[in-house]
Amino acid sequence: MIPYEYWTLKRSCMTDQIEIRKAVDHDADRLSQLIRENAEALLRPHYNEKQWSVFMKYYSPEQLRQKISEQDVFCAERDGKIVGTIALDADFVVGFYTRLHDLNKGIGKIMMKHLEEFALQKGLTEIQLAASPEGLTFYHKNGWTKIKEIVMEHYGVGFEETLMRKRLIQ
Template sequence: MVIRKYRKGEELELMEIFISSVHKNAKPYYNEKQLVAWAPSDMDFDLWVTRIGGINPFVAIDNGVILGYADLQDNGYIDHFFVRGGQSNKGIGKALMTHIIHQAQIRGIPELTSDVSLAAEGFFEKFGFCIIKKKRVLIRGVELHNALMRRQLVD
């Protein structure tokens, strides 16, 4: 598996990963109404392209196929962290998180934070993240639960 920066033109594939990740990987944690609000099938592609360009994520590729993506902002915030639906527990997330932690250390970022779904809390905890605050958020008028999580990299 190779981890590299995303390239312009990969936005549609990243959108497909996002939607499949939410609808398959998070399905045990959220009801159908919540999943559709979080990742609707009719997402605005132009807004998505702008969003992906703004977060400039890393992608995990195996045999020429993008299997997941995640970003690291300059302030240590991880905005997106998604693995293709049905591809959980295959080392993709681990490879991405290991890469993000390494990049943060290289950049001298003292801590990582992320608003993490119920589906991802356990995964983030395995990498030393702790829950700072449980939250309820409104997405397209539908309430979802998540948590702000943090991992200190520098004491």
């Protein structure tokens, strides 16, 4: 059997074939740009200037290179172009973003399904995440349960988020 880290998953979404693969170091610049563009439109209204500055640092190309080496980071590609990203850090889903122009086309659902299958392969029975206000509807529709409101700290700055959990079924 081929180890999971070598799988390349192809799935169809509303527009085209999506390929999910592990991120590599040279993806960091493109991932940073995708995340920052998405966040500029969707998350910035929820953040003050200090939070926004920290967010930009947290998702800089340098930080993403480090995350790629330490976490299970995946890219969603369509026609060779990165259209989304998602990662697993232990049992915590992190860095889940879809290219702004590709929202509501099924890409997020495909990435989350891939990550859930990957987590099961790692022996996890449940996963969790900290949801921003923008993501709550998506997570509720996809079987996630709210646990509690939390404050996540990054570089000493707090971000109000919602802790959510999902039980995984084989």
